[in-house]
Amino acid sequence: MKKFGVLLFAFLGLVSCSDDDDANVDPPFEGQTEEYDLGAVGESGVSGTATFDENEDGSVTITLDLEGTTEGAMHPAHIHYNSAAEGGDIAISLEPVDGDTGISETTVSMLDDEETSISFEDLIDFDGYINVHASADDLETLVAQTDIGGNVLTGESQSYDLAEVDVEGVSGTATFYERENGETLVELALDGTTEGNTHPAHIHMGAVADAPGDIAITLTSVDGASGMSLTNVASTDGTEDEEGTSVSYEDLIGFDGYINVHASADDLDTLAAQGDIGANATEE
Incomplete structure (x- = not known):
């Protein structure tokens, strides 16, 4: 019985040590995605996904x-700065997409300036967008x-009718899309316009009935x-002496304009x- 008791004690000791060792082992890293x-x-027919995976060393x-x-x-x-509607300089160069496989894989921890570090959290809040080009000779x-990061659309939107006025056959809609960062993508979609023409567009103060305001x-022509016209709106127009006032999606869909x-x-x-838009639009 003595011998059995010693063996049992030793076995329990091994189990105890094993449990302690397991308790001190860090769980495997599970990065965010x-x-x-x-x-x-256009007519490229090219589409797919961009996936950001967080790595244990902080890179993406x-x-x-x-x-x-x-x-x-x-x-x-x-990856460029700003939204696709605005355009911007290159922030991060990615590996070219292989036309045979459709795949590109790049691990990054810094912007192209080689001075600014970039983490997963930074990228999913980034004011940026991704462009994929036809070729190095046809950028x-x-x-x-x-769009990526803060420029991603939330799914909230509001549309307004744009009626024909002086140019026969031209009418359409203005749609305001909310971004994750609270800014707004304004899309004008008109029927009846003709190739070779550009049509300046603006949001004015007041209602159509009280025009001119x-x-x-200023929207993209x-x-x-x-x-079509796409404009990212984050503020009202500024002047030479003064910056514009910050304006959010919620501000715009209630705007007197x-x-x-x-x-x-x-x-x-x-x-x-x-x-009319915002507070002046007719409820349907």
């Missing part, structure tokens, strides 16, 4: 996984694009070929389309 949809630009692995890429081609890719042509926010779309830069007196 964020995924963004990359949409096709960015994987682009695209369909519709060109076999034998290499598609340069970059002007984009095949896929997406002062310009509050509507392209006549596509009938209206939108004018003009015939051309040379003919601002002729209105192509117009509509």
